[in-house]
Amino acid sequence: MRATFTALLGLLSSVGVASAQAADTVRSGARVRVTPSTPSSVIVGELIAVRDSALVVRTQGYRGDVTIARSAVMRLEISRGTRRGESVGWGALIGTGIGGLAGFAAGEDSCGGDSWFCIKRPLGALLGGVTGLVTGSLVGLIVGSFERWRDSAVPMSLSVAPTGGGSLSVGGRISF
Numbered sequence: 001m002r003a004t005f006t007a008l009l010g011l012l013s014s015v016g017v018a019s020a021q022a023a024d025t026v027r028s029g030a031r032v033r034v035t036p037s038t039p040s041s042v043i044v045g046e047l048i049a050v051r052d053s054a055l056v057v058r059t060q061g062y063r064g065d066v067t068i069a070r071s072a073v074m075r076l077e078i079s080r081g082t083r084r085g086e087s088v089g090w091g092a093l094i095g096t097g098i099g100g101l102a103g104f105a106a107g108e109d110s111c112g113g114d115s116w117f118c119i120k121r122p123l124g125a126l127l128g129g130v131t132g133l134v135t136g137s138l139v140g141l142i143v144g145s146f147e148r149w150r151d152s153a154v155p156m157s158l159s160v161a162p163t164g165g166g167s168l169s170v171g172g173r174i175s176f
Contacts, residue, residue: 026050026152031079032057033149036072043068077149087144088137095136096129103128 026032026047034043034057043066045059055068055076107124119127163169 026076026078032152033077033079034068034073035075035077036068037074038072076152078152080148080150082145082147084141084144087140089140091136091138091140091143092133093136095132095134095139097132099132099135100125100129103131 028047028049030047032045032047034055036043043057043059045057045066047055048058048065049056053070055070055073057066057068058064059066104121104125106128107119107121109121111118111120
């Protein structure tokens with residue numbers, strides 16, 4: 001029994017630190033949004049440093065660096081950026097389709113002699129499509145300008161080391 005325990009102890013001490021969750025760690029330089037547990041405002045900026053007890057974030061417009069204790073962090077999110085180009089493309093496509101159909105429906109098959117203004121259906125579809133293209137592109141630009149965020153995983157590690165006399169020391173760490 002003692003030999004089995006010693007062998008297990010040797011195996012665990014050779015492993016050292018086992019990563020329990022290594023996916024999606026936040027690195028220095030990343031754009032982050034920190035929601036503190038205290039009733040203060042959300043902090044958005046660039047992550048400057050990750051310390052054992054605190055995060056240091058350079059706020060937007062460089063109003064200075066803010067140090068937030070890890071115990072005060074209720075939520076940490078990483079910026080995924082914006083999708084302006086993709087949103088403009090979808091807006092243009094949808095706007096052109098809707099505008100073209102509306103322009104075609106609003107046009108006339110034949111123009112009579114007593115009407116002072118007449119747009120035939122193909123021209124109405126063209127004008128409606130161009131109007132929809134411009135309008136849809138602008139709407140897509142506005143919608144795509146919003147920054148998207150995703151929650152950050154909180155990586156943890158567990159270390160096991162022999163302390164002598166046949167006992168083990170187990171330690172854990174949670175970090176961003």
